[in-house]
Amino acid sequence: MQTEQQRITADQLLAARSVTRWRRAAVVIALFLLVAWSIKITVIDDTDWERIGSLGSIVEKSGRFLALDVSLLPKLIEPAIETLMIACLGTLLGVVLCIPVIWFGAANVTPFKPVTYPVARMLMTLSRSIHEIVWALFFVAAVGLGALAGVLAIAMRSIGFIAKISAEAIEDIDPKAVEAIQAMGGNKLQVLRYAILPQVLPVIIGVTVFEWEINIRRSAILGLVGAGGLGLVFFRQMNTFNYPGVTTVILAILVLILLGEVLSHYSRKAVI
Amino acid sequence: MSAPSATVVTDLPPWRRFKYPQSLIHFGALLGVLVFLAYSVEYLNIPLERLLTMFGKIGIQLSDRYFPPDIEYIQNRDYFGSVLDTVQMAYLGALFGLVLSLFLGWFGAHNVTPSRRLVYPVARLITMICRAVHEMIWAIIFVTILGFGMLPGVLALMLFCTGFAGKLFAEEVEAIDMGPVEAMRATGANGLQAFVYGVFPQVRVAFTGIAIYTWDVAFRAATVVGFFGAGGMGWYLKRNVLQIESERVAAILLSIILLVFVSEVASAWARQRVAKMQ
Structure with a gap:
């Protein structure tokens, strides 16, 4: 049984849906900013980029692990x-x-x-x-x-x-x-x-x-x-x-x- | 009704769950396990007499050295900063790991993998390697390649989460109802479309639960990943352990326990809410 108050018009439904859509978009943007901020702090600021050097030196350093010491x-x-x-x-x-x-x-x-x-x-x-x-x-x-x-x-x-x-x-x-x-x-x-x-x-x-x-x-x-x-x-x-x-x-x-x-x-x- | 004059058999052997040959096998297996355990105590040179004196020693250690915890030491900005770093490291690692494990869950599930001969074993192998190698080993390797800092920590946690969630995701995908997927394929959907519209809606809730749990586990690992130079609270722990500042170590351990407890309660609450949405 539906009373008068429970009945929702199509306009109200659409309005509610657009509100939830806005909220969802806001949450997504906030999360994205949070991740970007963390990446900046943990990865970009905290890493000693000079020590890492170029991509070539990373490959070279990793390459040292690609061998087996059978002895x-x-x-x-x-x-x-x-x-x-x-x-x-x-x-x-x-x-x-x-x-x-x-x-x-x-x-x-x-x-x-x-x-x-x-x-x-x-x-x-x-x-x-x-x-x-x-x-x-x-x-x-x-x-x-x-x-x-x-x-x-x-x-x-x-x-x-x-x-x-x-x-x-x-x-x-x-x-x-x-x-x-x-x-x-x-x-x-x-x-x-x-x-x-x-x-x-x-x-x-x-x-x-x-x-x-x-x-x-x-x-x-x-x-x-x-x-x-x-x-x-x-x-x-x-x-x-x-x-x-x-x-x-x-x-x-x-x-x-x-x-x-x-x-x-x-x-x-x-x-x- | 009078009872029929049944002859009561009295000379039956007492009831046993396992009959003769089976009971012997069980007994033999138990004996084998015990012999193996005794042999390994011998092999590892475990001083059993120390087990008895251990409790007194631990009591003295706790009361003399670790008590009272130096709470003031952890109440400064640097330490709070390192806690924040740890949290960030954990969720970045979990996030990247989950993105990777999404693919591994797809490629490594036997029922929806694009190619059972080639992609499936490769995905399974990657998941297994990520899972098998401890996050500490990953951290040490990345520290040697990239130097100290949080980037190695994030990468180590990423690989750890990839292995952890990848296996759970793949198992979840293997348990789905194949009807919708077959229907989509019959109408000409390609592999990606079949996964996004046929598989993903079925496992969405389970994936969310696994993702929250993965974050929880990643945070637990992140508290100590810094032990070998990968940033966060672990570095504080290592420094104070080396300096034998036991009261500070106790304070740091207490803060870790508290944080893990909070994260566990939060993740249990979130998982319950997600499960209710189903």
Whole structure:
């Protein structure tokens, strides 16, 4: 039913449309100006154009990377295995540390909602907002140089994402199974084990495998701050200006990540 | 109704989810994983005893060196300027990256790519390389080529966003309904027309959500990309880490956490609004 006030004439409609068109144009122009201003500040003013020189010198400098240092290859095998292992151990430790965060952070199973829920949510944000480089610096200071700092950094960085997705999965579960177990006289632990876990386990495994894949790429750079693996080799090649060696290390990282992608593809197929 | 006199079988083995050969495979796989983990702890020379003393050390470190954070240090114009630089770097990088990944999303989607033999694998390869190489490595390489400043940071973030959004875009395009595209092609539309009028309206909302998320992730990366000389807050962080000014480092970290939190809340709000428009 339309009342007299709701009826809109064609003239009003056209007028409204032209207003929205003007507003849209104004927004586009404002955005364009904002981008132009940022480009001026970040790119034009802040760059040392004399150091960059002409286009030819950029091409020449980039060209130095276009070679391979084959003699480096045998020295890369051990760091590559290290990188892979740091990623595996870090992801596993992350999953273990995740469990309490997931439990507290899912609104429907959290033990004491006013306190534990916000704390868990805050931990998730904290874990994700600090970059892995910063985590690694912190742990290198705490436990010394070496792979352990890398494992801990990877674990801390993984908590946030795994916990967030898993907690959201728990919030979305079918409550009927929980009620059924409760009706049979199951206690809280049994509810967790037989009603909630079977429903969310595929999600948790899926997100863990996904995070593991990302963690390979993260652990490949942790060597830059002294946490072992391929990053250390990369850093050394860069510092000795051995640019073909740098390219070789990057290619090794690519191979490792490709391997991880293939493995995660098959393991996800096996699970789901 | 009286129960029929059924014979109760009592000598059945207890119920198990997995029967004999399967259970052995499961057990073997679990054992293999555990052996691998134990071996990698051994291989990496991880001092497990340090794990136990670590907590005390971290506590002492936090209370002695990082506390109280030197908030006054970050309350000056230079630091606010570097925060602004970081924000600008992040959205310029995300913007350029998104423009590039739009093409990669088109060329790298199996169902609408112009050529499955040539363009599709190339687009996929570019996406994979951009994604696989960490933004820090891109930043270091661009700093060596172009020198210090924000331009290398923008370029590194651009490549990072290209890989990140390119993959998500391509997956989104691969999930569309091909009906409209085929209809457009049947009426003689070329590849660009089919993409703009047949594909794009279907993925517009999803693309907007991905774009907002990409900006969020780019901002998180931008806070530390300066660590190797690519401008923004990361440079402050690096300087104070090297000078072991831990209280200042703590203050900078707190400001990063706060900014990332704000950007995350903003992006979640924006994504929710975009999802409602659908």
